Amino acid sequence: MATTVILGAGGRLGAALAREWSEAGEDVIAFNRAELPLGNAARLEQVLGSLEFDCLVNCAALTNVDYCESHPEEAFKTNGEAANELALLCEQKGARCLHISTDYVFDGHSRQPYKETDLAQPISVYGESKRLGEEAVLAAGPRHWAVRVSWVFGPDRPSFVDQVVSRALVEERVDAVNDKWATPTYSLDVATLLRPFLRRVDGGGVLHLTNTGACNWQEYGQFALDCAAAAGLPLKTLKVGGVPMASIKAFVAKRPVHTILDTSKLVSLGRLQPRTWQDAVAAHVNRQIAAGVWKAS
Ligand SMILES: NC(=O)c1ccc[n+]([C@@H]2O[C@H](COP(=O)([O-])OP(=O)(O)OC[C@H]3O[C@@H](n4cnc5c(N)ncnc54)[C@H](OP(=O)(O)O)[C@@H]3O)[C@@H](O)[C@H]2O)c1
Numbered sequence: 001m002a003t004t005v006i007l008g009a010g011g012r013l014g015a016a017l018a019r020e021w022s023e024a025g026e027d028v029i030a031f032n033r034a035e036l037p038l039g040n041a042a043r044l045e046q047v048l049g050s051l052e053f054d055c056l057v058n059c060a061a062l063t064n065v066d067y068c069e070s071h072p073e074e075a076f077k078t079n080g081e082a083a084n085e086l087a088l089l090c091e092q093k094g095a096r097c098l099h100i101s102t103d104y105v106f107d108g109h110s111r112q113p114y115k116e117t118d119l120a121q122p123i124s125v126y127g128e129s130k131r132l133g134e135e136a137v138l139a140a141g142p143r144h145w146a147v148r149v150s151w152v153f154g155p156d157r158p159s160f161v162d163q164v165v166s167r168a169l170v171e172e173r174v175d176a177v178n179d180k181w182a183t184p185t186y187s188l189d190v191a192t193l194l195r196p197f198l199r200r201v202d203g204g205g206v207l208h209l210t211n212t213g214a215c216n217w218q219e220y221g222q223f224a225l226d227c228a229a230a231a232g233l234p235l236k237t238l239k240v241g242g243v244p245m246a247s248i249k250a251f252v253a254k255r256p257v258h259t260i261l262d263t264s265k266l267v268s269l270g271r272l273q274p275r276t277w278q279d280a281v282a283a284h285v286n287r288q289i290a291a292g293v294w295k296a297s
Contacts, residue, residue, distance in 0.1 A: 003053040004198050006030045007038070007086070008060030013100060013149070015156035016187035017057060021195065029053065033060065038082035039074075048089050055198045056090050057098045058083065061130070065104070068126035069253035075129040083133030087140035096144060096204075098197060099137040102130045103150035103182055103210075108256020113214075115262045116148075116206040124253040134206065143204045145197060148261055150210050151220070153284060154187025155291065161281060164221035165228045165294060168235045174225075176217040178242030182259045183210040184220055186280035196270050203269065208261035211277040218242040223278055227285040232296035 004021065008014035010032030018030035029051065036047055038060050048056070061079050062068055068075035083099055090097040104127035105120035122128040134146035153159040158166070160176075161184070167174045193209055215223070221240040229235055245255060267273055288294055 001027045002055065002199055003027045003029065005048065005051065005053045005056045007036060007056070007058045008033070010034075011059055011063075012154055012157035012159060013152050013187050013190060014057075014059030016154045017059065017191050017194070019156075020188060020191035021198075024195070026195070026198065039077050041085045044082070044085055045089060048086075053093070053095055055096045055098060056086060057100070057194075058086055059100050061100070062126070065124060065126040065255070066250070066252040068129060069124060072125045072129075075125050076132065079126070079129035080132035080136065084136035084140070087137040087144055090144065091141040096200075097137055097140070098145045098147055098194065099133060101134050101146045101148045102127065103148055103259035103261055104256060105131045105134065105148065106256055106259050108258050111258055113260040113262035114208070116208055116265055123256060126253060127256070138205065141204070145204055145207050147194065147207045147209050149185045149190060150182045150259060150261060151184040152187055152190075153184055153281070155284070155287060156187065160217065161220065161224045161284065162288070162293075164224050164240060165233070165285065165288075168225055168228070168237050169233065169294065170236060172236045173241065174221065174237055174239075175241040175243045176221040177245045177248065178216050178218040179244050180255060180257055181214050181216050183212065183214050183261060184277040184281060185210040186284060188283075189274060189280055193266065193270060193272050193274060196272065207266055207269070208263050209266050209274075210261050210263055211274050211280045212263060213277045214260040215277060220277075220281070224281055224285055227282045228289075228294065231286060231289050233289065233294050234297035
């Protein structure tokens with residue numbers, strides 16, 4: 001049986017992949033940050049060098065975009081240099097590296113969905129550090145993948161969509177940015193769509209993997225509230241107001257405006273069609289309610 005190592009298994013995506021794949025019968029060895037911190041090449045080599053595995057999925061990253069902007073050295077070390085060390089280790093062992101990356105490698109100026117072949121031109125330290133990580137992984141050998149996701153949400157760590165619902169349960173006004181567009185990506189759908197790549201023996205390169213469609217944050221939050229209201233949650237407001245990105249004073253780093261990723265390559269390679277972001281958000285909201293995260297009245 002093929003063995004898969006997952007790094008970043010304490011995070012939103014890594015935790016979901018580790019659980020879903022283990023439950024589906026995959027042989028998974030998962031490490032969280034405390035168990036295997038990036039940034040120490042000798043330790044990575046010591047721990048991973050002694051393991052037998054076929055595939056390594058790297059979900060570990062410094063993901064706070066504003067923190068990265070003010071801590072560039074740490075960002076480049078974690079998102080760039082460590083990705084290089086992991087990919088070289090995989091290459092030495094004949095294993096495949098699936099390195100998770102981001103829509104933030106694009107400048108966001110295009111109104112068309114970005115293809116894998118489009119030029120990555122990041123406008124933030126986070127985006128640049130992730131671009132360097134991608135380049136290193138792809139340069140290590142032809143069997144490795146840089147898998148770009150966007151706006152990840154799921155049951156393992158709260159994200160924007162959870163914050164909107166939680167706020168609407170206690171506050172009468174909820175606002176969200178209405179001039180930045182991308183596609184939400186459900187961590188449980190990533191588990192389904194990426195699973196075939198654990199066993200692929202051919203190929204490698206950049207891959208865009210998100211749900212389908214596009215929205216701005218306001219539309220994303222509004223749809224989540226609509227689902228929550230339909231499920232009977234006692235919301236204090238049913239509407240998400242729109243605000244421009246420029247009004248968010250807490251944003252230190254520049255954010256790309258349009259980063260919808262074209263997923264046609266994924267469909268052609270994996271023969272699996274991602275569902276729409278709306279179907280995925282509805283599934284998430286209902287799952288959270290069923291799990292008792294939010295209580296219906
Ligand atoms: N979240 C999104 O919307 C989004 C969008 C596009 C792309 N992505 C990409 O998706 C991947 C997974 O992100 P996510 O959403 O699961 O974010 P996350 O919840 O922040 O997970 C990242 C994990 O990496 C860990 N980590 C940070 N620095 C580390 C280090 N030096 N050594 C080892 N582990 C370290 C974090 O540990 P701590 O929790 O202890 O800090 C966390 O568990 C990342 O590559 C990210 O760039 C995410």
